[in-house]
Amino acid sequence: MKNSLQTFIVAFILNTTLFAQVPNGGFETWTSAGAYSTPDSWSTLNPTTNAMGVYTCTKGTPGSPGSSYLKLTSKTVTGMGVAPGVAVCGTMDPATFQPKSGFAFSQRPQNLTGSWQHMIMGSSQGFVDVQLTKWNTSTHVRDVVATAHQVLSGMAMSWTTFSITLTYVSGNNPDSCIITLSASGSTPTNNDYLWVDNLAFTGSVMGIENKQVLNNFKFFPNPATDKLNIEFNNIRSAAVKIQLVDISGKLVKEINAGEFEGNYKNSINTAEFAKGVYFIKLISGAAIEVKKFIID
Numbered sequence: 001m002k003n004s005l006q007t008f009i010v011a012f013i014l015n016t017t018l019f020a021q022v023p024n025g026g027f028e029t030w031t032s033a034g035a036y037s038t039p040d041s042w043s044t045l046n047p048t049t050n051a052m053g054v055y056t057c058t059k060g061t062p063g064s065p066g067s068s069y070l071k072l073t074s075k076t077v078t079g080m081g082v083a084p085g086v087a088v089c090g091t092m093d094p095a096t097f098q099p100k101s102g103f104a105f106s107q108r109p110q111n112l113t114g115s116w117q118h119m120i121m122g123s124s125q126g127f128v129d130v131q132l133t134k135w136n137t138s139t140h141v142r143d144v145v146a147t148a149h150q151v152l153s154g155m156a157m158s159w160t161t162f163s164i165t166l167t168y169v170s171g172n173n174p175d176s177c178i179i180t181l182s183a184s185g186s187t188p189t190n191n192d193y194l195w196v197d198n199l200a201f202t203g204s205v206m207g208i209e210n211k212q213v214l215n216n217f218k219f220f221p222n223p224a225t226d227k228l229n230i231e232f233n234n235i236r237s238a239a240v241k242i243q244l245v246d247i248s249g250k251l252v253k254e255i256n257a258g259e260f261e262g263n264y265k266n267s268i269n270t271a272e273f274a275k276g277v278y279f280i281k282l283i284s285g286a287a288i289e290v291k292k293f294i295i296d
Helices: 002-019 046-052
Strands: 030-032 037-039 042-044 057-060 069-073 075-077 081-083 086-089 091-093 098-101 111-119 125-136 141-151 156-165 176-184 193-202 214-220 227-246 251-269 276-284 287-295
Touching: 037 042, 037 057, 042 091, 046 075, 069 086, 069 176, 086 091, 098 176, 111 125, 125 156, 141 156, 141 287, 176 193, 214 287, 227 287
Parallel strands: none
Antiparallel strands: 030 037, 042 086, 057 069, 069 193, 075 081, 086 176, 091 098, 111 156, 111 193, 125 141, 125 176, 214 227, 227 251, 227 276, 276 287
């Protein structure tokens, strides 16, 4: 009986520690700035739209569970067009609506879970995005450890639980996490909305399976201006996809290379994309490799 009780206590402590890793994930704590409030540990566009008296982030009550939840609503703002309802756990660039930094985080969770309601009024779908990264002291850039990107499909008119699985591309522990919640995609529509509550990380991934299918994955030049060359070797026959993802997690281009074994070379016209930081995701069967590059 004593051993069982000790086991239960240890398991409870471990799970509680893991589940409590999203700062203010229940959106119970808010700070007033006079005309509006902002959830603690989260960045929103409210300071930017305050001059026009419009707020894309508001406090909803009651929570699910708790006393409050996060309401994100894309709204028309004079001089800005439609401002997206977006919140970043960390800091956000108010000019680009893109995340700049996250919060300290060293766990390897399996899923991001929570409750949501959402409705998309136009064709540009909102999303929930998670990026786990680790600072590389040799290259002085952030290496991707895991990602998750869930596009909002259909509608959820009442509180619905969700679970988004993270994809790990590294066996390292991260040192930072960015969570982005957005009611709209790249072309927001007035009154798109996303309500979120009870965010938590669940489960634990101890390592990453070594699936040696990819070899000599290279891309150049980096930074790229007009063209990005991609080369790799598919060690055994598998279906291959090449994805370009922007810093917000949005898929901007996908190439289905088909199923093959051997060397692969191709180039992508980068002149059609905005300047900034991107990721190349190379998917071969069950193997995934992600690398970072810049369009200048």
